Amino acid sequence: xxxxxxxxxxxxxxxxxxxxxxxxxxxxxxxxxxxxxxxxxxxxxxxxxxxxxxxxxxxxxxxxxxxxxxxxxxxxxxxxxxxxxxxxxxxxxxxxxxxxxxxxxxxxxxxxxxxxxxxxxxxxxxxxxxxxxxxxxxxxxxxxxxxxxxxxxxxxxxxxxxxxxxxxxxxxxxxxxxxxxxxxxxxxxxxxxxxxxxxxxxxxxxxxxxxxxxxxxxxxxxxxxxxxxxxxxxxxxxxxxxxxxxxxxxxxxxxxxxxxxxxxxxxxxxxxxxxxxxxxxxxxxxxxxxxxxxxxxxxxxxxxx
Numbered sequence: 001x002x003x004x005x006x007x008x009x010x011x012x013x014x015x016x017x018x019x020x021x022x023x024x025x026x027x028x029x030x031x032x033x034x035x036x037x038x039x040x041x042x043x044x045x046x047x048x049x050x051x052x053x054x055x056x057x058x059x060x061x062x063x064x065x066x067x068x069x070x071x072x073x074x075x076x077x078x079x080x081x082x083x084x085x086x087x088x089x090x091x092x093x094x095x096x097x098x099x100x101x102x103x104x105x106x107x108x109x110x111x112x113x114x115x116x117x118x119x120x121x122x123x124x125x126x127x128x129x130x131x132x133x134x135x136x137x138x139x140x141x142x143x144x145x146x147x148x149x150x151x152x153x154x155x156x157x158x159x160x161x162x163x164x165x166x167x168x169x170x171x172x173x174x175x176x177x178x179x180x181x182x183x184x185x186x187x188x189x190x191x192x193x194x195x196x197x198x199x200x201x202x203x204x205x206x207x208x209x210x211x212x213x214x215x216x217x218x219x220x221x222x223x224x225x226x227x228x229x230x231x232x233x234x235x236x237x238x239x240x241x242x243x244x245x246x247x248x249x250x251x252x253x254x255x256x257x258x259x260x261x262x263x264x265x266x267x268x269x270x271x272x273x274x275x276x277x278x279x280x281x282x283x284x285x286x287x288x289x290x291x292x293x294x295x296x297x298x299x300x301x302x303x304x305x
Contacts, residue, residue: 001299004112004119008129008164009190013198016133016168023137023288023295030063033294036302038065043091044122045071045100047078047107048226052262053122053130056290057099057297064294066301069095078107088115097301103227118300120293125157125227126184130296131261132161134288135219136169138281141288142257143216148172150215150252152208152242153269154235155183158221158261163191163202170198176211177204178238208242209251217257220244220269236268245271249279257281 001018002010011019026033042061046054054070061068078084084107091098092115100108100119105126112119121129139146149166151159155177163183166173173191175183182204192202205211212218223239224232249258258270258280266272274280 003300004121005129005296005300006108006112006119006121007127008132008161008168009194011168013168016165019133019292019295019299020137020140022298023133023292026294026298027288027291033064033298035065036298037061037096040064040066040096040301041094042066042068042297042301043071043095043098044068045076045078045087045098045102046122047073047100047102048123050101050122052286052289053099053101056293057122060290060294060297064297066096078102084110085114087111091115092117097297120296120300123157125225126160126187128157128161128261129164130289130293131158132165133296134292135162135259135261135285136165137292138259138285138288139169139217139257142281142284146171146216148174148215149217149219150174150176150212151219152176152211152244152248153220153239154181154223154225156221156225159183160187162219163187164194166202167191167195167198167200170195170200172201172203174203174205174211174215176206176208176242178242179206181238208248212248212251215252215256217259218244218249218252219259221261222263222265223269239269243269243271244274246273249274249277255279259285262286 058068088111097118099122101122103125105124108121108124151162163173223235258274260282264270
């Protein structure tokens, strides 16, 4: 297994598959793993607020027999109070692993480069691998014959990670965004490379109805992510035609799932009618963040001495 998890792209097809299988076993047999990280300590660096990421990582460490230390935005101040290099060199002498939820993806890359211990990307502006893997584990539980995932909204970090996961899973990923809000061309290229042998195909459109047509699942995210609050009103007007509502969901396959990484801005990117419908699996996704992250920590930290 690789030392760090910075992106789903970093995983080989074999490693991706093994993590999915381990997640299934961790979820089914939690007691089997309750001492696997005994005496291990996880440092949790947070530059952004969090509900799901903080609780699932901290609870996961406890359930695996270890402990977690929360380091909030005022505790470290990466690049201001202390350099990423010096932060990493300190932490590797005290703890057994690091998760980091930050803005710049460079912070994660630099931290992993200078530490001997595992570093896990818990979200950057470029990538959200734990979310993407939890989402595809959820789809694996719900629908074994998944063929197409439609993503509607902003071509952001979540969209990027879903593209990488779709490439590993070998399905069609259709992305509908307003003009000017497309996913990174480099991420598109890398995902296509990853999916060359799996049957993955990628569709990019500015028409949400075209993207959703025939989809097994429809995914959306907030229109303005953390750090984009000043653009909220502007984005609300631009993204209004991309709201996931009953009419849009009707274009997907009968019984298609609705997905969201949460938190959701109800009435903006999704209506209550869809969010609270029987098709919605958003809270299953949230639950599976715990199980996928436990599997990741086991894979990276269990063999650390």
